[in-house]
Amino acid sequence: MKRNLKPKLFIPGPTHVNNDILESMSDYPIGHRTPEFSILYDDIVNGLKKILFTKNQIFLCTCSATGLWEAAVRNTVLKRCANFACGAFSKRWHDVTVMCGIKADLIEVELGNPITAEIIDKTLSSGKYDAMTFVHNETSTGVMSPINEVAKIMKNYPDVVFLVDMVSSMSSVKIPIDDLGIDVALASVQKGWAIPPGFSICSVSDIALSRSSKCSNKGYYFDFKVLEKYANRSQTPSTPSIPHLYALSNQLKRINSEGIEARFRRHQDMASIVQSWAKERMSLFPDDRYASTTLTCVENSLNIDLLMLQNLLLEQGYLISGGYGPLKGKTFRISHMGDLMPQEIYKLLGIIDQIIEEINK
Amino acid sequence: MKRNLKPKLFIPGPTHVNNDILESMSDYPIGHRTPEFSILYDDIVNGLKKILFTKNQIFLCTCSATGLWEAAVRNTVLKRCANFACGAFSKRWHDVTVMCGIKADLIEVELGNPITAEIIDKTLSSGKYDAMTFVHNETSTGVMSPINEVAKIMKNYPDVVFLVDMVSSMSSVKIPIDDLGIDVALASVQKGWAIPPGFSICSVSDIALSRSSKCSNKGYYFDFKVLEKYANRSQTPSTPSIPHLYALSNQLKRINSEGIEARFRRHQDMASIVQSWAKERMSLFPDDRYASTTLTCVENSLNIDLLMLQNLLLEQGYLISGGYGPLKGKTFRISHMGDLMPQEIYKLLGIIDQIIEEINK
Numbered sequence: 254m255k256r257n258l259k260p261k262l263f264i265p266g267p268t269h270v271n272n273d274i275l276e277s278m279s280d281y282p283i284g285h286r287t288p289e290f291s292i293l294y295d296d297i298v299n300g301l302k303k304i305l306f307t308k309n310q311i312f313l314c315t316c317s318a319t320g321l322w323e324a325a326v327r328n329t330v331l332k333r334c335a336n337f338a339c340g341a342f343s344k345r346w347h348d349v350t351v352m353c354g355i356k357a358d359l360i361e362v363e364l365g366n367p368i369t370a371e372i373i374d375k376t377l378s379s380g381k382y383d384a385m386t387f388v389h390n391e392t393s394t395g396v397m398s399p400i401n402e403v404a405k406i407m408k409n410y411p412d413v414v415f416l417v418d419m420v421s422s423m424s425s426v427k428i429p430i431d432d433l434g435i436d437v438a439l440a441s442v443q444k445g446w447a448i449p450p451g452f453s454i455c456s457v458s459d460i461a462l463s464r465s466s467k468c469s470n471k472g473y474y475f476d477f478k479v480l481e482k483y484a485n486r487s488q489t490p491s492t493p494s495i496p497h498l499y500a501l502s503n504q505l506k507r508i509n510s511e512g513i514e515a516r517f518r519r520h521q522d523m524a525s526i527v528q529s530w531a532k533e534r535m536s537l538f539p540d541d542r543y544a545s546t547t548l549t550c551v552e553n554s555l556n557i558d559l560l561m562l563q564n565l566l567l568e569q570g571y572l573i574s575g576g577y578g579p580l581k582g583k584t585f586r587i588s589h590m591g592d593l594m595p596q597e598i599y600k601l602l603g604i605i606d607q608i609i610e611e612i613n614k
Numbered sequence: 615m616k617r618n619l620k621p622k623l624f625i626p627g628p629t630h631v632n633n634d635i636l637e638s639m640s641d642y643p644i645g646h647r648t649p650e651f652s653i654l655y656d657d658i659v660n661g662l663k664k665i666l667f668t669k670n671q672i673f674l675c676t677c678s679a680t681g682l683w684e685a686a687v688r689n690t691v692l693k694r695c696a697n698f699a700c701g702a703f704s705k706r707w708h709d710v711t712v713m714c715g716i717k718a719d720l721i722e723v724e725l726g727n728p729i730t731a732e733i734i735d736k737t738l739s740s741g742k743y744d745a746m747t748f749v750h751n752e753t754s755t756g757v758m759s760p761i762n763e764v765a766k767i768m769k770n771y772p773d774v775v776f777l778v779d780m781v782s783s784m785s786s787v788k789i790p791i792d793d794l795g796i797d798v799a800l801a802s803v804q805k806g807w808a809i810p811p812g813f814s815i816c817s818v819s820d821i822a823l824s825r826s827s828k829c830s831n832k833g834y835y836f837d838f839k840v841l842e843k844y845a846n847r848s849q850t851p852s853t854p855s856i857p858h859l860y861a862l863s864n865q866l867k868r869i870n871s872e873g874i875e876a877r878f879r880r881h882q883d884m885a886s887i888v889q890s891w892a893k894e895r896m897s898l899f900p901d902d903r904y905a906s907t908t909l910t911c912v913e914n915s916l917n918i919d920l921l922m923l924q925n926l927l928l929e930q931g932y933l934i935s936g937g938y939g940p941l942k943g944k945t946f947r948i949s950h951m952g953d954l955m956p957q958e959i960y961k962l963l964g965i966i967d968q969i970i971e972e973i974n975k
Contacts, residue, residue, distance in 0.1 A: 259644065
């Protein structure tokens with residue numbers, strides 16, 4: 254079977270990247286201790302602050318978001334961390350926390366369900382924790398947990414640092430970081446930002462920074478205080494990925510020209526399109542109320558041969574994702590975030606319809 | 615004063631990058647859990663093993679080399695680490711070690727001197743250490759320490775893990791990792807590899823891997839055992855920088871077409887050119903016998919206004935480095951590694967000569 258070697262990406266990450274952004278990756282590098290670098294750095298940080306609705310420190314990190322999971326817990330947990338999980342990725346943040354030698358408990362809900370304000374309230378009311386981790390959008394199940402309600406409850410726990418993974422929602426969904434009181438918000442760039450993988454972003458509050466001063470054995474690479482010291486002079490502690498900075502700077506311009514509110518609306522529109530399609534053909538895996546705005550996890554209620562579906566799509570130049578872990582064969586996932594447009598989503602769904610018809614012949 | 619915004623780089627990093635390599639950074643990404651990814655991964659790892667003369671595990675890491683400093687010590691030190699330093703960067707590896715909560719001692723030599731087999735022997739004979747860090751090429755002073763002699767002495771200390779920073783020598787200088795018994799060899803790609811910054815490479819021996827099994831609180835992102843688990847299936851634990859993998863794959867092809875021995879010779883030739891020039895005009899900062907093959911640190915014995923020299927060079931589109939830290943004003947540094955060619959070095963030196971003449975008028 255012929256496979257298209259560079260299929261268009263409809264997977265949760267890396268997501269589709271526009272040519273314009275790809276081209277900025279190949280600009281000639283500049284020295285990271287030059288005035289030109291600091292201008293680029295400031296330009297990006299200021300742009301990010303607007304889109305994230307925050308006055309917090311912004312750190313630009315050469316790593317994947319997994320590295321920032323580690324950073325978030327190493328810099329803030331003094332007592333014990335509550336890791337809330339509703340799928341494979343939020344659960345892995347717990348594994349990472351434990352591997353850092355940090356005391357932590359895993360609080361899990363059933364696959365397909367969200368992490369609710371209730372479960373968080375119940376857990377934190379024990380008084381055992383001084384930090385919690387929350388994954389806004391769980392890509393393994395297509396669940397977007399209710400961050401606004403969660404943030405409301407978190408106001409009752411001012412001593413519990415609020416660590417949020419926005420890996421697959423940042424820049425796609427409106428999350429006003431300062432209003433919600435999020436202490437650390439982190440994401441990689443190969444999801445909603447629609448930039449090739451290899452770089453991450455986080456915002457860090459004063460509370461998280463003052464915690465960091467009290468934490469030990471943080472290492473250097475992910476130490477918020479080291480990052481802060483260099484950020485204050487518009488630099489990074491070590492040589493960053495300059496190509497990713499070029500791409501990010503370009504992407505911020507593109508987002509501004511689309512308009513951030515229009516971008517959020519486009520994501521809602523794309524989610525509606527895919528969710529309606531999925532409910533008409535099969536069904537949604539998650540509870541309808543918590544179906545993600547950036548990725549749809551479709552329950553394979555028609556019992557289609559998903560491997561065949563994926564392979565036939567590949568032949569036409571499209572890559573989607575199967576079910577993750579225990580959901581393999583039972584679900585498939587279509588990503589609709591970043592720079593994808595509604596017409597591209599319609600086109601993909603049309604092709605899937607044709608393939609399903611063909612398979613069912 | 616007009617400044618050229620994208621000057622050609624003759625700094626120790628990022629170094630000059632060829633258009634061909636830059637272009638590969640903008641190829642459309644592929645999914646990191648696809649068969650195509652694993653083919654790319656294997657191709658790179660096999661290519662690296664040849665150039666590094668090793669059968670050890672190779673890990674491809676989305677971070678700067680600073681991250682791998684941390685990885686090297688977190689995964690191998692159970693007792694106490696000896697950090698040998700001959701300048702700012704080798705000294706920083708000690709700071710990083712301590713910041714990881716690892717017991718460590720700093721053994722420093724005077725600026726301009728190398729780390730010798732003698733000082734290592736003297737230190738390790740105490741029996742206090744189970745790991746040591748060694749920076750092959752110290753870019754702040756232009757000193758290349760005698761790695762062959764050091765490796766010979768290290769054979770007497772089989773219980774001391776040999777951790778080597780090859781940041782500014784890997785792929786530029788022949789370092790047969792297995793013959794020398796190097797347990798961890800690490801480098802970023804924006805030096806000798808002549809790829810834009812944002813990615814790092816390391817080779818890890820079985821001894822280092824078995825140490826890693828015994829170390830705790832390593833975290834996840836830099837855990838050699840996690841990296842090994844994924845490397846064994848030709849993948850990385852988290853989404854890597856795909857653009858850097860494209861560039862690395864392309865660079866390996868280019869190196870093979872030049873011939874690795876020819877590449878090493880070209881670096882020796884460029885070093886001779888710059889060293890002769892420096893000795894004729896002024897003098898070398900380091901002891902002649904240990905002058906680096908990849909970067910020359912020139913002693914400013916003519917007492918030139920170095921800021922003026924650098925600025926006038928910038929106007930003509932060239933970026934060189936001033937002295938680092940305490941050597942500011944006293945030295946300047948010209949990098950001659952990666953994809954630079956002797957004729958480009960001659961051209962730069964000619965322009966520097968003109969500028970010095972102009973300044974001295």
